Amino acid sequence: MGLHETPLLFDFELVSSEDLTYMPMSVRFNLDRFGLRISLAQWQLLPHADRTLLARFPVDEDAQIEPNFDHALFEMMRTHANIEPEWFTPEPDPVWRSTAAVPERLLAHSRAVGAIAPSTERWAELDPFKRYVLTKLTRKPEPSHDFVPAMREFGLMG
Structure with a gap:
């Protein structure tokens, strides 16, 4: 490509x-x-x-x-x-690659902003790059200003 x-x-x-x-x-x-x-x-x-x-x-x-x-x-x-x-040595198995469960930090950030976290099924359906973006936006303890807009753009919030 x-x-x-x-x-x-x-x-x-x-x-x-x-x-x-x-x-x-x-x-x-x-x-x-x-x-x-x-x-x-x-x-x-x-x-x-x-x-x-x-x-x-x-x-x-x-x-x-x-x-x-x-x-x-x-x-x-x-x-x-x-x-x-x-x-630096890239993480060999980053959490965003796994479709088995929604990462805990994403769940915590969803709770912090009053949003419903995506289901495991919905998480698995997301394009890997979008999963990467959401985990990148949740790497710090406080929610990023881009977290809610990204969730909306990815069809995870109304």
């Missing part, structure tokens, strides 16, 4: 990420799957055209499909910031 024609953004990201000042979920996904970490300040050092290109990479789980994300990021960071991304 090749690059998307435009940056991959969810509706709930448009306000914060449309101009790519902030990292869209598609970039975060690819950073996590390749085991790379950059700060927001480092992201913002990249020219808009480079950020746009990184946001066009596919979000498929198979890291072999588009292995150029990490190479592109390294070149961009070296060229424009004279630094390299930090490496």
Whole structure:
């Protein structure tokens, strides 16, 4: 699968990420799957055209499909910031990949915002990237401002 024609953004990201000042979920996904970490300040050092290109990479789980994300990021960071991304070992079995149960943090965040959590069946039906996004939005103890909009966009709330 090749690059998307435009940056991959969810509706709930448009306000914060449309101009790519902030990292869209598609970039975060690819950073996590390749085991790379950059700060927001480092992201913002990249020219808009480079950020746009990184946001066009596919979000498929198979890291072999588009292995150029990490190479592109390294070149961009070296060229424009004279630094390299930090490496980490990706989680071998992240909770978002499992369709057997809704992650506890997602259940807790749903309760915190007064929403009905998705059923296990509904969770299993979600596209893996959407499961990733919801677990990413629930990684901190307090609900993200994007959590409820994402739940709505993914058809999990009215």
